Amino acid sequence: MIALKTFHEELNAFLEKFDDLARRYNHTIANCSELERIIDDYSNFITSESNNKTWEQLSLQEFIDFNQLTSDLREKSAHCVAIMEKYRALNLLDGNEGVSDYFKNIESCIEKEFGSFQVNSESKVLLIGSGSFPMTPLLIAKQTGAEVVGIDIDDEAIKLGLKVVEKLGSGLNIKLEKTLVDDLNFVKGATHIIFSSTVERKYEILDELHTLTNENVVVAMRYGNQLKSLFNYPMKKVNEQKWKMVENILRPDHVFDIALYKKV
Template structure:
């Protein structure tokens, strides 16, 4: 079998596994969480394996394969949500081992804003904070900044608050089920981080233009090429509104980060 065929076979394997887990979860059947964590770790290694980059480039992007890629992106993102919820629920109950996926994310968080440093006066917002809001906790702990998280999922908001109550009581972290337009603090926000698995992140970026202050810095997590199997890719932005001020590529990590700022009007 050719390498690219083996690569495709592996994609079908992950697709089947993700669908099975989502089906179990939706039907309230027992999900083997340790197996799910292992699956996500294997998928993360698969995405960051340089050999697979070559196979990805040789893949004929037929309609079927495009559909497979989209399914993998959407379903791996749902599986991350399931595993974050599990991790939040068992927090404090079990001597939980940190998985490679979360270790990988932690590495990215440290380098998120490149040279644009956050300090204790900064106000940070994360769009898609999740049930286990690792980014919020780490940023607040390391910088002393005021940190806000928003999420569209009620359960993720409830569990996110629960995790912050256990791990970050001493920190200034607030999580809400709100849109960017509903946040009263939005004009004072200095930095915004987008979770890479928010499918409409570029539409939200567009909305942010009118409601944020002129110096706001956006860290957009994304994944192109092979990494688009796990992340929503980068999109073109309105060049009269936003421009790229930096790019942080993490070869060993599941996503990369693009930094945007507003085009300053000189009228």
């Protein structure tokens, strides 16, 4: 019981720190290392085996309601990860780049993204939620030569992202746009689509994509269930007339897992 109480207190402490750091973001790198530290601690927390066991115990205790805390933490941590990408972009553009554990974790994850549906130089890849530091487009375009388009709803993320791509990916076939899938011609010819895990509406957008995409498209949905749902939007049921899951890539040591969908 004491372990559960500590667990609950730790989660509340993360929530307070995320809240505080998000409020202090002022479009400069002022609180960068503090935020990086807490995101690294949080990544370790949600990939810890012992915390996973505690989480399983908790889900059996009906009298403790974690739903509100889980959804608050998910929303706040997603916001803070987006801010951390802004810091990373600002740092790079200022000439001092540092790669925190969180980014190493994400980057090593990208290589396995499409399981048996590999990207090649002919592929057209769309990333939904490209962020201020578009690692996925950079990595895919560099490793495969594919054409990559990233979209985001955040103006600042697109502006910073474009500068990062200009600096790190000159000569690569990468475009970033602030747009929605319905207004993007590229969607029709896309061979591979990736959803960032922290896009709240990702399953609604997947549903909309059914009519907008071609029949061979493969979708990589980054997600996190159970303990990982503290940091990621979880997997949801899909309309079985439209999409079927063809692979579920579980990665215990990584912050998110990946479900691959194809059209029925």
